[in-house]
Amino acid sequence: MADKLEADKHVRYILMAEKKKESFESVVMDHLRMNGAYWGLTTLDLLDKLGSVSQDEVVSWVMTCQHESAGGFAGNTGHDPHVIYTLSAVQILALFDKLSILDVQKVSSYIAGLQNEDGSFSGDIWGEVDTRFSYIAICCLSILKCLDKINVEKAVDYIVSCKNLDGGFGCTPGAESHAGQIFCCVGALAITGNLHHVDKDLLGWWLCERQDYESGGLNGRPEKLPDVCYSWWVLSSLIMIDRVHWIENGKIVKFILDCQDMDNGGISDNPKDAVDIFHTYFGVAGLSLLESKNN
C-alpha cells in the first residue's frame, strides 16, 4: 500500500522504459510514438523534470513528423498524418514553448479541412468520425488561436447530438455514454464557451457514480472495472462542470497511489497489472488535478 507519489521512480521509468529492445509494448507503440512522447513529456513536466530531455532533439524529431503538403503530423516518421498526432505534436511544442516554429496557417488548415458538413470531424482523409476528433480539433485550434477557421456552431451542434439521456456523451449520436468520450465532448464545449449545453447536475451524478465503493477507483461506464485512466477522464470532466467535490477525494487518491509500481516506477490501470506510459501519465495528471483543486 502506497501513501505517496513516487515521483523519482516514475521519472526514471519514463526515461528508461523504451530502451528494452524486446518489449512488446515498444513494438506496438511505433505508430503512436507522438502520443507516447506527449504522455511521457507531460508527466515529466508535471513532476518538474522536463529538463531531463533534450528539447532540441525532441522538437526536431516532432517536426520530421509533419507532412509537407498536408500540414498535419503523423504518429512517427514515415507515417500518415492524423489529427490525433497533430494535437500531440502541437501540445509537445507548447510544452517547450516552441509554438513559434510552426506554420500555424498550414496546421490549422489541415485540421479545419477535416470538418464535415454536419459539424463533425474526421480523423484524417479516410473519414472516420468520432467526438474524440471534435475535441482534438477544437483543442488544437484553440492552442493555435485559430478557432475561427472552423464552423464552431456546427461543431457544437454535432457534439450536442451525441448527448444521451443519462447526461453523458458517446462517440457518435446514440452511442453509449463513456467517460473518455464525455471528457472530449465536455472539453470541446468548455473551450468554445458552450457548457450551457451540458446538464451539469445530471452528468455530474453519472460521473460520480463511476466511483467504486470497494476500491475507490473510477470506471468509464456502469458495471465496468475501475481503471486509472478514468481518474483523468472523469475528474477533469467533473472539474469542467464544477462538480469534482462529488467524488470521494481520499479514496481516489489512494486508488491511484496503489497502482504504482513501487520497485520500477510507472503506474498501471489497476493495482494488479503491469505499468505503461499511458496510465503513468493519466495517474499523475489525475493526482495533479486533485492537488490543484485542493490548493
Added chain:
Amino acid sequence: MDFDETVPLSQRSEWADVVPLTQDDGPNPVVPIAYKEEFRETMDYVRAIYFSDERSPRALRLTEETLRLNSGNYTVWHFRRLVLEALNHDLFEELEFIERIAEDNSKNYQLWHHRRWVAEKLGPDVAGRELEFTRRVLSLDAKHYHAWSHRQWTLRALGGWEDELDYCHELLEADVFNNSAWNQRYYVITRSPLLGGLEAMRESEVSYTIKAILTNPANESSWRYLKALYKDDKESWISDSSVSSVCLNVLSRTDCFHGFALSTLLDLLCDGLRPTNEHKDSVRALANEEPDTNLAILVCTILGRVDPIRANYWAWRKSKITVAAM
C-alpha cells in the same frame, strides 16, 4: 497465403529487388522505440514499398504480415486500402482478413474503421454479415465499444433492424447489468424504422424494465433506462403508478441495495409526485434517524448512509429540496 513467415524477408527471393528503408530515429530519440528484429525488418520492407507506392499483390501480402505484427499501424491500413483499390481485390476476402486479425486483437480503432470502409463498399447485402461479425465479437466481450459502434453504424447505413430488440434481450438475459445492451435497446426503440418510436413502445418497455429491475435492483442501467423511457414527459413519469410501485417493492426487500430505488423515488418527489402513506411508511421503515416531515429530505439522509461514497452528492441534493415540496 503461401509465404513462410519464419523466413526473414531479406532471405526471400520474392523480395530480392527491394531495398528496405530503415527508420531514422535521430541520435537520442525521446521515446526510442525498441524493436524486435522481425518487426524491424518487416517495417523496413513495408516502408520501402509504401514510399515507392507499389500497389501490387506482394504489397498486399506484406501489409498483411505487418498488420499481424501490429494491427494498430494505421499507415499500413491506409496503404492496404490503396492497394486493395488498385488491385480491385475481392472485398469479401477482405472481410475474412479483418476477421482473422480481429481474432488476436479486436480492440483497435483502425481495424474497425477498415471494416466499415469495406462494408460500406459492399453495401446493404452485407448487413447480415456485419451483424453476425459484431455478434461474435460481443460474445467474447459483450461491452466492446468498437463492436457496438460498428453495429449501430450497420443498422443505420445497411439495415437489419428486425431482430435487434431480441438480440438486446438475449444479452440482457445473459447479463442484466450490461449497460451497452441497455443503450442499444434505447437506440432500437427510438430509431428503428420498424417500431413506432419511444411513446408507442413505452408501455411494453416499462414492463420489461421493471421485470429486469426486480431481478436485480442494484443495477444502475435498468433504473436509468426506466427514466429515459419518459423522456420529456414528466407528467407520465410521475403519474405512472408502476414506476413508484417498483420503488416501493424494492424498498420493502431486505436482501438488496436500496440506493437506486431511493434515488428514483427522490427524483419522482422532486418532479412533483405526491407521496402516499405507503411511500412515507416505506421510507420511514428504512430511517434510523428521526423521521423528517419532508420525505425527500429523509430520502437524501438515508442515501447518504446507504451510498456513503457519494455522501457529498446526496448532501447537495438535500440542500436543493425546497420546503414547498411536501
